[in-house]
Amino acid sequence: MSRALVLACILWVAFGIRAAWVSSLLPEGGPVPLRIPFSLLHMDAVGPGWIGENVPLDEDVERQARVTAYIQRNYRKGGLSLWFYVGYVGHWSPGSIHHPDICFPGSGFELVAKGTATIPAPGLSKELRFKEFRWKDPHEGETYTLSTFYYNGKFEPEEWRLRWDSLFGVRYFAIITISGSQTGSLEETRSEYQDVARRAMPLLLEHFRDAEEKHL
DSSP states (O other), X not given: OOHHHHHHHHHXXXXXXXXXXXXXXXXXXXXXXXXXXXXXXXXXXXXXXXXXXXXXXXXXXXXXXXXXXXXXEEEEETTEEEEEEEEEESSOOGGGOOOHHHXXXXXXXXXXXXEEEEEOXXXXXXXXEEEEEEEEETTTEEEEXXXXXXXXXXXXXXXXXXXXXXXXXXXXXXXXXXXXXXXXXXXHHHHHHHHHHHHHHHHHHTTSTTOOOOOO
């Protein structure tokens, strides 16, 4: 056996032992329920001026999403329209990992640009980190999207990090997407949608079991 193969085996064994040790420290139990039902999230959680309505998922979509609970709302303000979605999964379920990188292209959206956005949220200790997408919408021009995962007390936009952290224990996770029409310049659009995230996330956190923050 070559030295490289021996080293690789040692590393994998060490990694497996560490993962098992960390997992043994995690609390046991079944699915983690929401602390507060999503139905109690105020309709004005995204900020003043937005008029919203709850929209149920189609049965086929809900079955494919494999979520424990969800929020799906359409909002309007002036000429803007916005889709606000949170899919909550109360246990580790890799088949429930869905996000715009996967779903939007299959619906005909053409990716224009993407990056990572850190959104200032004064008074909130958790850093708001989202993936930022710009799309060509086949029906309505250009679409702007913010998307992230929430788990283990943090906002993490990268799927591979969620999967990696699952090796050490992820008891539940949420998929958060804010998406809709662009308004004016990119900076104006970014400011509008980041304000929605900044207002909504502290309220959303109160629904999760590790909620520590309060809306200011």
